Amino acid sequence: MKTVTVQLGERAYPIHIGEDALQQLPGLIEASGQRGAVGIVTDSNVGPLYAAQVEALAAGTGRRVITHAFQAGEDQKRLARVEEICGTFLEAGLDRASLFIALGGGVVGDVAGYAAASFMRGVPFIQIPTTIIAQVDSSVGGKTGVNHPLGKNTIGAFHQPNGVLIDLRMLGSLPDRELRAGLSEAIKHGIIADEALFAYMESNAAAILSGDRAALVYPVERSCEIKAAVVAEDEHEHGARANLNYGHTFGHAIEAVTAYKKFLHGEAISLGMCAAGHLSEALGMVGPDFVARQRACFEAYGLPVVWPELPVEETLAAMTKDKKARAGTLKFIVAARMGEVVQRTDIAPESVRAALEAIRG
Ligand SMILES: NC(=O)c1ccc[n+]([C@@H]2O[C@H](COP(=O)([O-])OP(=O)(O)OC[C@H]3O[C@@H](n4cnc5c(N)ncnc54)[C@H](O)[C@@H]3O)[C@@H](O)[C@H]2O)c1
Incomplete structure (x- = not known):
């Protein structure tokens, strides 16, 4: 496994790349200092493929784990989804001690990252990117947000993740056109x-x-x-x-x-x-x-x-x-x-x- 560090002083974070990258998840959760429940955000394509594995790793830390999946697609990258995510997690009792995980492509990363930036005025989150765009670009750098009918990416926040876990095996299920x-x-x-x-x-x-x-x-x-x-x-x-x-x-x-x-x-x-x-x-x-x-x-x-x-x-x-x-x-x-x-x-x-x-x- 290879690790690249984003050097941002006290907010520096690792990008772990390799087949065993996901095994770093429990350690990252512990290192976040958050003792509360874990909220996983994913979409309708990625959830059925990979959520169970991520849920099990997060639950292994002894924390409660709640998953919210929304319909896949760029047209879902909007404020309504952020409100729903926050609703699911509030109902489940997540609070300022919670941590979010974004499991999916750039849409999930942007929406979940913005929800994390906003929930209780900001909770930490971890990126698990599952598309090539998300692995080489969107999961790194802390740009989060949603689209507005008047413009793409016009509502958002800078919110750096606590870590990024890249498992290239997840690309195996990605449609060919998305890979290209x-x-x-x-x-x-x-x-x-x-x-x-x-x-x-x-x-x-x-x-x-x-x-x-x-x-x-x-x-x-x-x-x-x-x-x-x-x-x-x-x-x-x-x-x-x-x-x-x-x-x-x-x-x-x-x-x-x-x-x-x-x-x-x-x-x-x-x-x-x-x-x-x-x-x-x-x-x-x-x-x-x-x-x-x-x-x-x-x-x-x-x-x-x-x-x-x-x-x-x-x-x-x-x-x-x-x-x-x-x-x-x-x-x-x-x-x-x-x-x-x-x-x-x-x-x-x-x-x-x-x-x-x-x-x-
Ligand atoms: N925040 C940033 O810095 C940044 C940078 C670049 C792009 N973006 C944003 O990223 C988005 C595009 O990202 P994207 O191309 O990943 O889109 P996406 O998240 O919509 O993923 C593309 C499709 O692939 C599916 N998918 C994802 N992972 C899969 C897997 N492993 N197996 C099977 N199917 C899978 C998704 O469900 C979706 O249908 C845009 O909204 C763009 O604005 C953000």
């Missing part, structure tokens, strides 16, 4: 911070996609290391943490104009990174070889690299709306070379439009 989409975030970590990771993703697509766990260990570990380092440097995204959003300004707008239905998050981000690559090239930051290399890698994972029906003006409007909602400037993360990105706020709308045109194929 999630891997776009691991490829992204290579593009923004580590050319060697990108090269590994380039060379090992077949083994990774075949479900070979040995091939997945390195990208999961390295992604966690990269994200942990960025979060330790800039927990609340005042600077370097925004680099993790490479491709996301474009990708979020693509998700918005498709009402979050056509593409999975990782697929929209693949398209977004292709657009960001074209933008980087137009700015003279990288050459056409960079754009081609990125594209070939996404293609090797079956990720979308062009979308001929892309509604350019609508997508531009979605970006502007997002900017207004966040009362900020439109920030683009552009590539300086493979393994390094920079932040730019001086991008002309014509350049953004041209980048969107470029991914229409």
